[in-house]
Amino acid sequence: MGTFRALATGASASxxxxxxxxxxxxxxxxxxxxxxxxxxxxxxGTLTVNTSKDKTGKWGLILKxxxxxxxxxxxxxxxxxxxxxxxxxxxxxxxxxxxGNITWYDGSDPLCTGHPYSAGQSFIEDAYVPHNVTSADGxxxxxxxxxxxxxPGPAFRLDRNKPNNCGx
Numbered sequence: 001m002g003t004f005r006a007l008a009t010g011a012s013a014s015x016x017x018x019x020x021x022x023x024x025x026x027x028x029x030x031x032x033x034x035x036x037x038x039x040x041x042x043x044x045g046t047l048t049v050n051t052s053k054d055k056t057g058k059w060g061l062i063l064k065x066x067x068x069x070x071x072x073x074x075x076x077x078x079x080x081x082x083x084x085x086x087x088x089x090x091x092x093x094x095x096x097x098x099x100g101n102i103t104w105y106d107g108s109d110p111l112c113t114g115h116p117y118s119a120g121q122s123f124i125e126d127a128y129v130p131h132n133v134t135s136a137d138g139x140x141x142x143x144x145x146x147x148x149x150x151x152p153g154p155a156f157r158l159d160r161n162k163p164n165n166c167g168x
Contacts, residue, residue, distance in 0.1 A: 029085040029086045029132070029159075029160075029161070029162050030085045030159075031082070031083055031084045031085035032082055032083055032085070033078060033079030033080070033081060033082025033083070034076070034077070034078050034079075034082050034083060034084045034085070034133070035076070035077045036074045036075070036076045037074060037075045037076070037077070038072065038073075038074050039072075039073040039074060039075055039142070040072060040073050041070055041071070041072035041073075042070065042071055042072065043068065043069075043070050043149060044068075044069050044070065044071060045068050045069065046065050046066065046067060046068060046069065047063055047064060047065040047069050047146075048063075048064050049061060049062070049063040049064070050062050050063075050064075063146075065146075067148060067149065068148070068149035068150075069146060069147070069148065069149060070145075070146075070147050070148070070149050070150075070151070071144070071145065071146050071147075072144070072145050072147070073142060073143065073144045073145075074142070074143050074145075075098075075140065075141075075142055076133075076140065076141050076142070076143060077138075077139075077140050078100075078102060078133060078134070078135035078138060078139045078140070078141075079135075079138050080135065080136065080137050080138040081135075081136065082134070082135055082138070083132055083133065083134040083135075084131075084132055084133040084134075085132065085159070086107060086130050086131070086132050086159070086160040086161065086162050086163070086166075087130070087131070087132075087157050087158055087159050087160050088127075088128050088129055088130050088131065088158045088160050089125065089127060089128070089145065089147070089156055089157065089158065090127060090128065090147060090148060090151055090156070090158065091127050091145055091146060091147040091148065091151075092124050092125060092126055092127050092145075092146070093124065093125040093143045093144070093145050094122070094124055094143065094144040094145070095117075095122060095123050095124070095125060095141055095142070095143050095144075096120075096121070096122040096141060096142050097117045097118060097119050097120065097121050097122075097139060097140075097141045098119060098140050098141055098142055099119055099138075099139055099140040099141075100118075100119060100135060100137055100138050100139030100140060101116060101117065101118045101119070101135060101136070101137065101139055102116070102117050102133050102134065102135045102139045102141060103115065103116050103117075103133070103134045103135070103136075104117060104123065104125075104131060104132075104133050105131055105132045105133075105134070105166060106129060106130075106131055107129070107130030107131055107132070107160065107162075107163035107165070107166055108129050108130060108163075109165075110165055111165070112163065112165050112166035112167070114134075117141075119139075125143075128158075130160040130163055132166070
């Protein structure tokens with residue numbers, strides 16, 4: 001009976017250890033050949049902007065925050081073959097490619113489809129969406145953020161594990 005219990009305990013322990021390897025999330029993926037450079041960051045307190053009374057044509061803006069807000073801009077450079085690593089942000093990011101071409105991968109997309117953008121094109125990264133940016137030939141882009149106060153610099157980048165649906 002003692003031998004059986006020892007074997008059963010050993011088998012259970014081995015199964016537990018093996019299962020932890022099978023279900024453990026992948027480690028966060030740091031970038032390579034990817035360099036952010038802050039341009040400016042400003043503190044604005046709470047925001048209440050409403051131009052609906054003074055529209056330009058049909059265009060108007062409504063922007064309201066419930067707490068202190070910072071607005072900043074960064075210039076990001078991706079070397080040829082470089083990538084940002086999987087990450088997210090606690091607020092939307094307004095991106096404009098200024099040089100070269102990038103591919104933006106959305107980790108929440110079941111197919112993890114790459115979205116190509118060239119110099120002069122813009123897009124918005126939604127808050128808390130895991131993503132990765134790559135460039136085959138090198139690129140540069142500017143990112144503007146309207147974010148909760150207290151997420152300066154590197155704290156604004158939330159490292160994420162590589163999603164299981166993305167094969168690279």
